Amino acid sequence: MVEPLIIIPLALFIVWIAFVVLAFFFKIFRTILKIFFIANVILFVVSAAYGYLLYKDFIDLKENFPTQEKLFLLKDGEQYIAGFTMKELSMGDDRRNEDENGLKSSGTSSGDSSQLPTKPLSKEKLASYSGKKLSEVLEGRYKIIIINAEMFKKQKRISLQPGLEFTGNELITLIKKDDSFGAFAEFMAEEQLKKQGVSLKSSNLFGSPLDSQKKQFTEQIKESFNIKDEGSFDSLVLVFMTMGTLQEQGPLFLVEQLKTGDIAIYPNTIIFKSIKLIPNKAFELAAEKVAGKLETEN
Secondary structure, eight states, X not given: OOOHHHHHXXXXXXXXXXXXXXXXXXXXXXHHHHHHHHHHHHHHHHHHHHHHHHHHHHHHHHHHTTTSOEEXXXXXXXXXXXXXXXXXXXXSOOOEEEOTTSOEEESSTTOOGGGSXXXXXXXXXXXXXXXXXXXXXXTTOSEEEEEEHHHHHTOSOEEEETTXXXXXXXXXXXXXXXXXXXXXXXXXXXXXXXXXXXXXXXXXXXXXXXXXXXXXXXXXXXXXXXXXXXXXXXXXHHHHHHHHHHHHHOTHHHHHHHHHTSEEXXXXXXXXXXXXXXXXXXXXXXXXXXXXXXXXXX
């Protein structure tokens, strides 16, 4: 039988050990709670700051993107091959006019190209951007939108006008030609003569039908779209390429290209950085909701 004098000290020792262990675990638990609390405070502050910056950026884009000057550049490798500046996003009068040759122009009945809210960049201006930092290229504009030519090259069909379709690679090749405008006018002339059943090799006292038709198309395009040089024509093709691709692929195509980097925005603010973190499914659900709302309103 264990003596009471031994039992009591042993019990006290066990109780003391228990308190020490409990104190140790309580200290750990308190430390964990403290870390958890601090982490939650930091998370709250970061989330609040992120939300504020996101909201501020959204308001800035909403107010300024539609009205401030933006620079659009088409980049192939390390070269800028076409570009234009745009202020107002509105494309002017939505009416489109078609002449007897099937070529359409945007704007009023006079075919005034001023209805296209773009200012083309000359090949010389584009060349001057080569090797420059984007901060230097910005030149006080609101945003630079850089489109990788690979985005268009992947497209099997881009419609510039109803019945006038090319592959993306064909259009990029056209833009890169030294005489892109002349090459396009000749192509349009050949297509028109084929429709009329006229031989491209035939000729008369007034010259070949191809030369005559090419001259007609050249004058017509210049008048309709105010083409002054190759840069003007290339920027016009870029505008129609972009519009045609978006009509073919849908609005979510823009999101996909921003994620892959085929479309880059400078300055790259928090909204554009966040787009890469949001799952595609979220954008799809949002697009479906907007489409459903528009259908209901109509």
